Amino acid sequence: MKLLNAVLFALTLPSGLQADELRILTSFPSGMTAAFKELWDEHFPRTEIRFLNKNTISAVEEVQRGNLRGFDLFWASSPEAFVLLDRSDHFAPMGACGADGPASVEGFAISSVGWARRTESELFMPAEWNDLLLPIYRDQIAMARPARSGTTHLLVEQILQMRGWDAGWSYLLQLSSNLSTLTARSHGVPSGLLKDRFDIGLMIDFLALSQGEALQFRYGRPTMIFAAQIGILNGGGNGPAACDFVRLLLSRDGQMTLTDPRISRTPIDPDVRHEVAARIPQNITTGLQLAWLDYDAETSADRFWAVNTLFDLMITDVLNDRRSLWRRYSDLQGQTSDEAMSHVRRLLSTVPVSETQAIRISRGAEPGLRPEVQPLAGSFERDIVGLWRREVAVQLRDADAILTQLEQDAAR
Known part of the structure; x- marks a missing residue:
């Protein structure tokens, strides 16, 4: 038997x-x-x-x-x-x-998330999340795509949960102005730091701490533990x-x-x-x-597809264009109309989808994970991605048009 x-x-x-x-x-x-x-x-x-x-x-x-x-x-x-x-x-x-x-x-x-730099780096170590937006970090910061890294998705979600949906996306869109690259996997961030490809890497703690004394890590505050x-x-x-x-x-x-x-x-x-x-x-x-x-994993799961999709459409796929627009905006500071500059800032830092929409659409997406539209994906996902891509393109086009006019005015 x-x-x-x-x-x-x-x-x-x-x-x-x-x-x-x-x-x-x-x-x-x-x-x-x-x-x-x-x-x-x-x-x-x-x-x-x-x-x-x-x-x-x-x-x-x-x-x-x-x-x-x-x-x-x-x-x-x-x-x-x-x-x-x-x-x-x-x-x-x-x-x-x-x-x-x-x-x-x-x-x-x-664990928790934050950022690291090489121990011997002479670049000022950011003390808090807002420091990462400073001009001294232009082209100095790297992170992985959240659509390819669960820990980076967690980092993005932590920002959204700490700051709220609209303010959180505003922060991430401003951060894009200082991004050097988006790596394919989370392990690519500490590897790139060690190879001197960039100076600051956003990551989960153990990826930096496991590098011994080669990397210095700092937790974002407030610390969200999971x-x-x-x-x-x-x-x-x-x-x-x-x-x-x-x-x-x-x-x-x-x-x-x-x-x-x-x-x-x-x-x-x-x-x-x-x-x-x-x-x-x-x-x-x-x-x-x-x-x-407390990290809210249920809320994160509810909008998982939308967050990954929006990040790629608003940042990954248009990183060069968005960086360029932010830098043109920065160069015009103090030279032109405050009202027009405020309009440009809103265009560059506004997510075109509400949190309620993100949750509703994520629940309808199958299998609910990747932002890419696969060949067998249903028309629902294709239509949503196409709509959001067009809305992002309009924002960037309008920002470009206003900046071009302001640059011409400033040159006269």
Whole structure:
């Protein structure tokens, strides 16, 4: 009977997946996965562990398409990714690991976002978010596209949640005037800093802290703290091993591994945090004590598609044009009509979509993640993207026309 049960279980595994293998889909870099592979091999040497690294949005899409490759665990920093997968019932049911086992989704580390620079850089380190708008940072700042990076989407959402929808987008659109580049992935930001491609990089804390003394990191204030999570997936082939990995991750050994210099993450276990208090960033410690702001992952999930789409349409796709318009605007300061300049500023810093519209449209978008219109995308997404692109183009065209007239007047 035991042999028969083993055969039946093996037959239920996705093609090519063995019962003694654990598969983890993650957005985390190789330094982190390597450290946990070492820890896993020490405790469970008979079960092979395999990691597939994908950016968060691609990973979510893979699971939403049915988890055809049979991943057992989804492991990422983005809270909204877990909300989206939970809403579509992609996580194992409550009690999957037994009455005394971990939940199907567990937080394991604490993080926040901010900016970094090279330690030897002579450029003034920004003290707060508004400093990033100063002229001294022109062509000096980089960030990843939120449509390609779950942690950058989280950073954009933090700004929107702290400042409100309209004021948050106004800030991001003004920030575009100082952007040097938008990287394809979040890991490209610390890499670009180390290669001296730009001087300031917007990112999640552990990407900078894991670079040792090469990068100096500063948290944005107020500090909005969130928990990175791990979830046991439906459709995996090795549920017991998945439960074992989550137990290991939450154990003292697992939490201490997070403090490995290759990882530099803040453990979620308060006892372990107390034990390694000297290594925990002060802003995180203070933020936990004061609880300044809670990150609203539900709201972020509600408007996920719209935020990614709007960022690309308003910033990524027109970055050169928008930067040029902002610089022409800056060059005309004090030389011409205040009323006309105010009009230009409104055109360059206004999002053409309300928060209510963004939520309503995001709920209608399928699968609700990427801004690009794929060949099989429905007319709903194509029509919305086309409408928003035209509205952005009108704003930029009108700003250009006013600036051209003001430049001509100033030259007379």
